[in-house]
Amino acid sequence: MTRSFEKVGVVGLGTMGAGIAEVFARAGLTVVGVEADHEALGRGRSNLESSTGRALAKGRLSEAEQAEILGRITLTTSLEDLADADLVIEAIPEIMDFKRTLFTELDRICKPSAVLATNTSSLSVTEIAATTGRPGRVVGMHFFNPAPVMRLVEVVHTVVTEDGLAEEVAALARRLGKTPVSVGDRAGFVVNRLLLTYLNHAAVMLENGLATREGIDTAMKLGVGVPMGPFALLDLIGLDTSYEVMCVLFQETRDRRHAPAPILRELVTAGLLGRKSGAGFYDGEAPPTPPAAGKPTVTSVAVLGEGAEEFAARLGDAGFKATTTQAGADATGDAMEDADVVVALSHTPVIELAARLPHPGRLVGLHLVGDKLAEVASTVLTSPEATCAVEGLAKIVGRVPVHCKDRAEFVVDALLYPYLNDAVRMYDSGYAGMDDIDAAMRLGCGYPAGPFETIDALGLETVRDGLRALYAEYRDPAFAPAPLLDQLVTAGVRSIRGLS
Numbered sequence: 001m002t003r004s005f006e007k008v009g010v011v012g013l014g015t016m017g018a019g020i021a022e023v024f025a026r027a028g029l030t031v032v033g034v035e036a037d038h039e040a041l042g043r044g045r046s047n048l049e050s051s052t053g054r055a056l057a058k059g060r061l062s063e064a065e066q067a068e069i070l071g072r073i074t075l076t077t078s079l080e081d082l083a084d085a086d087l088v089i090e091a092i093p094e095i096m097d098f099k100r101t102l103f104t105e106l107d108r109i110c111k112p113s114a115v116l117a118t119n120t121s122s123l124s125v126t127e128i129a130a131t132t133g134r135p136g137r138v139v140g141m142h143f144f145n146p147a148p149v150m151r152l153v154e155v156v157h158t159v160v161t162e163d164g165l166a167e168e169v170a171a172l173a174r175r176l177g178k179t180p181v182s183v184g185d186r187a188g189f190v191v192n193r194l195l196l197t198y199l200n201h202a203a204v205m206l207e208n209g210l211a212t213r214e215g216i217d218t219a220m221k222l223g224v225g226v227p228m229g230p231f232a233l234l235d236l237i238g239l240d241t242s243y244e245v246m247c248v249l250f251q252e253t254r255d256r257r258h259a260p261a262p263i264l265r266e267l268v269t270a271g272l273l274g275r276k277s278g279a280g281f282y283d284g285e286a287p288p289t290p291p292a293a294g295k296p297t298v299t300s301v302a303v304l305g306e307g308a309e310e311f312a313a314r315l316g317d318a319g320f321k322a323t324t325t326q327a328g329a330d331a332t333g334d335a336m337e338d339a340d341v342v343v344a345l346s347h348t349p350v351i352e353l354a355a356r357l358p359h360p361g362r363l364v365g366l367h368l369v370g371d372k373l374a375e376v377a378s379t380v381l382t383s384p385e386a387t388c389a390v391e392g393l394a395k396i397v398g399r400v401p402v403h404c405k406d407r408a409e410f411v412v413d414a415l416l417y418p419y420l421n422d423a424v425r426m427y428d429s430g431y432a433g434m435d436d437i438d439a440a441m442r443l444g445c446g447y448p449a450g451p452f453e454t455i456d457a458l459g460l461e462t463v464r465d466g467l468r469a470l471y472a473e474y475r476d477p478a479f480a481p482a483p484l485l486d487q488l489v490t491a492g493v494r495s496i497r498g499l500s
């Protein structure tokens with residue numbers, strides 16, 4: 001018998017719950033929204049009004065439709081109002097004790113046939129289910145932020161989920177206009193396991209002073225095409241939620257990379273939770289635009305490395321005296337000697353080269369990523385004037401400069417490759433298929449491509465070699481290329497997706 005879901009309860013109307021309530025109401029279901037107390041209920045109501053208000057302002061909703069959607073949602077502070085709901089989904093904080101207490105109550109109040117769902121990002125659905133007398137009818141229904149916009153729903157089943165229930169919940173997700181991906185119960189599921197690991201890595205990078213938060217955000221947006229940089233996204237998700245998810249991941253894996261970056265704990269303790277508290281990594285709604293680099297005061301530039309001729313020609317067109325030179329034997333030649341700055345076009349650190357020059361302070365590494373970004377790498381010997389000049393030169397050739405330290409893979413690739421490696425390991429562990437992982441990252445995060453599509457586009461060998469360089473630099477075992485990736489490169493396979 002197929003279950004019919006007509007009346008749903010949503011418990012917790014914060015960042016996620018308000019959006020989830022809206023999604024159900026938009027699809028014509030009757031919704032009961034429950035908050036902890038009257039004050040929180042007031043915030044929940046304004047969350048709902050502002051989210052539908054934004055859709056109204058953007059012309060995606062008429063006033064009549066907005067009224068109709070809000071009219072389907074009843075708000076209460078009493079869980080008892082969920083007695084006849086067909087499905088209840090909770091979106092209260094990511095703390096196991098809170099969830100267990102709530103599910104015990106829901107199990108007592110809700111009719112026996114009701115399905116209880118959690119929107120948890122990382123906690124064990126099995127453990128939550130076990131607190132109830134109906135573990136077979138407890139699933140994860142994991143929406144993404146903002147719920148009305150993001151198309152993915154991860155439907156999480158456990159080893160005791162009733163046969164067919166995950167499919168029925170997936171069908172409900174489709175009715176809501178979403179794309180379900182069905183997954184087993186593992187900390188972080190598909191998306192947060194990959195996404196939060198990457199976001200935490202960015203926070204560690206910031207703590208290590210590799211680049212600024214604006215620089216890292218700009219680099220990832222322009223270099224990879226993600227809709228938001230990691231710090232803007234952490235602010236959107238909520239730093240408390242992100243911190244809790246990292247703790248759960250770490251507890252399961254004991255992988256140092258899953259230990260929350262200390263800066264997350266500090267910000268959370270200070271009450272800086274991101275957008276929901278008005279400030280987090282950034283103070284306002286949107287990250288400020290990085291200040292523009294000034295016009296370079298240098299006149300002569302020596303350029304070396306891959307693409308040097310084209311780069312020098314562009315500078316020549318702009319009125320600079322630009323000469324190309326080779327990194328090899330004549331690295332100390334006249335052009336290098338005389339130039340005001342030396343630009344080393346490189347995707348690897350440039351300190352070795354700098355150390356061989358008569359004026360090492362004048363050498364700056366420049367990594368051109370895609371067609372918009374230039375990572376500007378200064379070594380411990382580079383002068384601030386040279387860095388500033390090369391940032392200006394990058395702008396002259398039509399790129400946005402992002403300054404970083406001279407470290408393996410600089411910013412973009414250092415963040416991207418380990419994430420791709422994690423996806424390969426996840427696939428190889430048998431947890432999820434490549435198509436599901438690709439779809440989950442595209443639809444859950446708004447990424448332009450899934451990780452396996454990205455690996456194929458970049459080339460397996462490029463990714464493998466980048467990982468080797470990262471491993472050599474940081475000695476973190478997680479950066480060592482996944483054995484599957486290594487073997488595919490050795491075997492000469494050109495498309496990882498060809499395996500799926």
Ligand SMILES: NC(=O)c1ccc[n+]([C@@H]2O[C@H](COP(=O)([O-])OP(=O)(O)OC[C@H]3O[C@@H](n4cnc5c(N)ncnc54)[C@H](O)[C@@H]3O)[C@@H](O)[C@H]2O)c1
Binds near residue numbers: 095102
């Ligand atoms: N923030 C995200 O991007 C995101 C994305 C997907 C999933 N999630 C998950 O959704 C859940 C909620 O996260 P959030 O970011 O919306 O948190 P939030 O802090 O923004 O909202 C939680 C809400 O729950 C309410 N609440 C607390 N205890 C309650 C109770 N006993 N009864 C009723 N309401 C109660 C709070 O008043 C608050 O409004 C977490 O499990 C989180 O992991 C979050």
